[in-house]
Amino acid sequence: MKIAVLSGKGGTGKTLVAVNLAAVSRQATYIDCDVEEANGHLFFKPEWLKKEDIAVKVPQVNEDLCDGCRKCVNFCKFNALVYIKDKLQIFEEICHSCGGCLLVCPFKALKEKDKVIGVIQKGVSDNVIIYTGLLNPGEPSGVPIINKLLSKENVPENQLTIIDCPPGSACVVMESIKDADYCILVAEPTLFGVHNLNMVYQLVKLFNKPFGVLLNKCLPEDNPAEKFCRENRIRILSRIPFDNNLGTLNSNGEIVVKKEKKYQQLFSSLLDTVVKEVQYETTANP
């Protein structure tokens, strides 16, 4: 079972929720897909077991074979190739590694080389296996790393997997949720929070994913995110209060379910709710 935790904006509480859900379970795999700023490992402090470079393919030209026909230049939808002064020039950072230029070259003047864009690390901490991806600064897309993080060998079919998504609703988030069985949308009680909740709400609807909202940082006054959920008939899974103690523990890199009984209960019951939802979904919409 794969549960993705996402939100439209950063700092809403995705990592808090994802880390604590994994920690409160009997056994889980926690996958940090926020590859531009992966920080779930700061809570787990895992013993690292494995580290692997992640590379993408980029084209490389053999100038002796290139006759300047420009088929590759005209083919590339990302405009990663130009032909200037009788020479092919390649913009590696623009290339999306589709391999199309190699296919259209009539002279086999192009071949692929590896370009390392980041790493994946595997670790273990108590009952949780941790996978974390790190994109090198300046690289345009974390999608290849996320794709590798969520590959079959890392995500055992019958076990609980918690996917900590990047913020927003763009490609990297789509890649992170595409195989998820359930999406937890974490929302803040602010107008910004509602705006960004709406973005991820649209996204999970588009992907036809079962989902529910977790209201974080709840204060006694009116909660615009709760109002949004009521208006759109969105299931509210749970509410986390605005709590200084929780904030302090979390800021110190502590896993709150291990420190506070009431949060142990809150996350335990959240996990139960979601697991039941998924089981219901698989029976109702197999």
Added chain:
Amino acid sequence: MKIAIPAENRNIDSNVCASFGRAPYFLIYDIETKESTFKENTAAVSTGGAGIKAAQIIVDEKVNTLLTVQLGENAAKVLKGADVRIYKAIDASIKENIESFAADKLVLLTQIHAGYHGRGNR
């Protein structure tokens, strides 16, 4: 000598387009023959890398000089590789820019921005 200027419209009295890669047209102007043609910028609709493709179009037109308000680093790399000289256009009509250039009043563009990489028209 041929110069190129990003244009909003097919009209030399219209303003210089503030974008290079996503300009709708380029005016290609021959200083010697005073011949001018507006070329559609097919790069403008690109998902990404518009500046790179636009630079390729300029180079293929055998342009020696570009007058532009701004330029991204990738486009600059292509143009410099093809020895195109790049001058900073002034916020005025295309015609006034040609006159200023002819009168030696334009300066070389020294500030190359890091590129908007698909975020320019959001």
